[in-house]
Amino acid sequence: MLRTHTCGELRINNVNQDIVLCGWVQRVRDKGSVLWVDLRDRYGLTQLIFEEGVADAELMQRAAKLGREFVIKASGQVVERISKNDKISTGDIEIRVKSLEVLNPSKVPPFTIDDNTDGGDDLRMRYRYLDLRRNPVRKNLQLRHKMMQETRTYLDRQEFIEVETPVLIKSTPEGARDFVVPSRMNEGEFYALPQSPQTFKQLLMVSGFDRYFQIVKCFRDEDLRADRQPEFTQIDCEMTFVEREDILTTFEGMVRHLFKTVKGIEIRDIDRMSYDDAMQLYGSDKPDTRFGMQFVELNALAQGKGFNVFDSSELVVGLCAEGCATYSRKQLDALTEFVKKPQIGAKGLVYVKCNDDGSYKSSVDKFYSQENLAAWAEAFNAKRGDLLLVMSGEADHTRKALSELRLHMGSELDFRKPDDYKALWVLDFPLLEWDEDTQRFHAMHHPFTSPIPADLDKLESDPGKVKANAYDMVINGVEVGGGSIRIHDRAVQQRMFTQLGFSEDEAKRQFGFLMDAFEYGAPPHGGIAFGFDRLCSLFGGSESIRDFIAFPKNNSGRDVMIDSPSPIDQVQLNELGIKLK
């Protein structure tokens, strides 16, 4: 090694030792007769000192010429500092440098390599290798590493086997768009990159592998939103001879293990909630249950009193914001503005203040008596000092808008602390969703999800009512994982494909291998996949998954650092048997 120690490990008990450090120059402070250099590496920061009289003139001069981000090797002696720095772990000592070697100089970096950098997003992405030098970014990737190792430790202990499934697979039109790869050896044919290893993990269950996992790259060629990446990572798992309860228990265990080992946190009980309840009580299939503020429906109490807006609404629904009766006109107006934003799209917001004196003040006093409003307050279980916020309109749309308002109020009231984690299983999703555009049912999860056994006979007679034997794990309002018990019976799988509008031929061409496999002793099985990038960002207390990916792509799917995608040679196109349009 070029060094004897890292920049994070020297302490007071190393004083007088001769050591060698390597690292990057974070900062030079030149006072003429004495000069300090902060030397940085992945492990920490150590102060180097050059003193006139102790160091010779030539060494002083060379030290004075060091620039930011120079890579140097410094040999010297550990000495106790006169003025200690208790903010860094090496703050009791410094290195009296005896010899100095510049291993590589550096141009002035395009932005400062600091926790709070002056670099904008685009610049940092272009020079991602410099951005990765910053502590917050490096720590995110160290967290990711730790999460990977602990995920594997837990699953390995539970007898899961990590199996690598292929990346060059077959394109299937169901679901999102595939990335495809032209085959040179089979001209005119294409591989596809997997959107998930779904069918392969099911085949592994058919093979008797019993418990499988993989931390695996998946690919979706979708129009990218802010927080989508064309390639992303899943913790992909599958188990045999299980029922839903076994999967929930096993992966509650995994999530608890991760919180415990990575963050030192024992998380609270993991609740379970049906999809229907989640929608009704929170207006969302991924409610943030760190706080209450459950929805209360007011149709019975609020309709028929002459307030036309409510009377003509499918749903009147509200929530109670504890202690917010003191909100000013301005604050209430701001809430109304919030729900009227185009991305929320509500028409308005009704409020009822539960005053400290027992009276009520609302924006609809014209239509509702104090007794009416008292009945509302009772429905909400509201106390004096609370504020009721009520919306109305088409049911789904209104719930969604109120859900946004709930999250907004949760943030305003500081109920959504990033270091407070609350996990939840959402269960019993609909199996199928009606799609107006294509006038057919789509699988809400995917075509391999089993209906709950009791609903199997409704698959043809009332498909929209069939519940899936599916589950999502939601933490702090973020869906971090989802899965289901799978279909393992060829006939049921065929019925499912029929409901999804596949002809028998199409089903056979695309998934024949899986249907065939079901005829050779396929065991009951189920599984789950966690969005690993998302899980890391949740653990890291960030909303952006990009911060937890070493080399992310931008919103056009472009890596601006390596400048990819890019044109390829005509020779290459010829070999692949393709032409550009």
Added chain:
Amino acid sequence: MLRTHTCGELRINNVNQDIVLCGWVQRVRDKGSVLWVDLRDRYGLTQLIFEEGVADAELMQRAAKLGREFVIKASGQVVERISKNDKISTGDIEIRVKSLEVLNPSKVPPFTIDDNTDGGDDLRMRYRYLDLRRNPVRKNLQLRHKMMQETRTYLDRQEFIEVETPVLIKSTPEGARDFVVPSRMNEGEFYALPQSPQTFKQLLMVSGFDRYFQIVKCFRDEDLRADRQPEFTQIDCEMTFVEREDILTTFEGMVRHLFKTVKGIEIRDIDRMSYDDAMQLYGSDKPDTRFGMQFVELNALAQGKGFNVFDSSELVVGLCAEGCATYSRKQLDALTEFVKKPQIGAKGLVYVKCNDDGSYKSSVDKFYSQENLAAWAEAFNAKRGDLLLVMSGEADHTRKALSELRLHMGSELDFRKPDDYKALWVLDFPLLEWDEDTQRFHAMHHPFTSPIPADLDKLESDPGKVKANAYDMVINGVEVGGGSIRIHDRAVQQRMFTQLGFSEDEAKRQFGFLMDAFEYGAPPHGGIAFGFDRLCSLFGGSESIRDFIAFPKNNSGRDVMIDSPSPIDQVQLNELGIKLK
């Protein structure tokens, strides 16, 4: 769980317990009044017993109808067996079944699910999910799992951070052919799948990550040979502030850890050998050093004695096969036939028997006196009873042919025991190889490999003589890993690209991001990559990497199970902006 135990865990101390097992029917033996079923899962085999009088008639009948590979759930009581089977871990007990449920029936499988199956390669690949049920195949993948976990454990302890590098990267014409991925969002442009994460791991070193690893899929669109796969897995590693010795030590440690934890073997000392020595002494850059039989060159002793074949040869070289002087005419003829095979291509083979009486008998007695042959024997350090085998011709070709003969003799003499492991570092490879076809130098490893420091100034004046600061790990004659100290200086990298025939513009377009990165404080670094599929097959004692891949492709790069690659829809092609030729 549908079961209380697995098929591998019940023992004599479980007798009298009520248990539930799930698994696959391996075998049914129906003796009329008593019927046995061998039930199999990943963990083992347990015998079920159905006895007339104990089981009711209906249960007996249902048991009799069970077929091979049916998936069943059996509840019953653990009882002690009368005739025990000490070949299986559950052989002391059997299950007296009280109730039986067929979870899924099975068609008769197309080949037997047995250690020695009757299924041919093609059939087993088509029904890979059934092939994976066979113990030997499943054990290979369990070995692979164990090797992955232990690799990570070791590297994690050594402070390596696992970082996922992107799969959708940029095509570069250097090296093997890339698989490419048309971009829909950037029409006319393509991503490429990585042949290795080389440039990304170097950027991570520039970022100060210090120690990186990844077990990662890589892709090469080459014409496939028997043991090549278009997608394969590497253990990819890189370290900063190191010299060659540090890398060798670190990864000797990894290999020792794997042998110790996975196979319980302490391997012998890991020797080091220069590329030149390897070629001269073994005729191979990946010699099998489980046994000696080093080459001895005979030009000085064998030329000028009137034997024209030797006199006109660039090289006369041989080996000594201990104790083989007793070889019969027929055995010697077989060796000559062996070296004359087209894939070896030698013209002939000269032998010298060192007889027990001190005399010599050779195929060239006409040209060489007993004294001449005695001098040869002395050069070989041969004893009475040994056999010398000598070849001649153009030097490289002859060494290669003699290397094949050496391996052949090693096998014949049982020197190549699969459970004996001998690892070796081969060092100091040439940096560049002259390519006659393109009339230019190619990088023997890749363009980022550093010359050894002493040879740097020969890069322009005598490029063919420059040694690379590179190393390969060879175990039992198999190259399992290779790497190098990298170039970290922009000017040197530019000189290297120039030697490889890149114009400055080309170098910039393809690797500008890396060259730029070198200007912002790139530290000295180096790394290594192990071929993980190959390493697994070596540990598993097999020559075929395909046996250690869950879903391999065939020699045309085709997955015959899912039938991929395959044509895609015109709509998809249109969206991607490409046409078929």
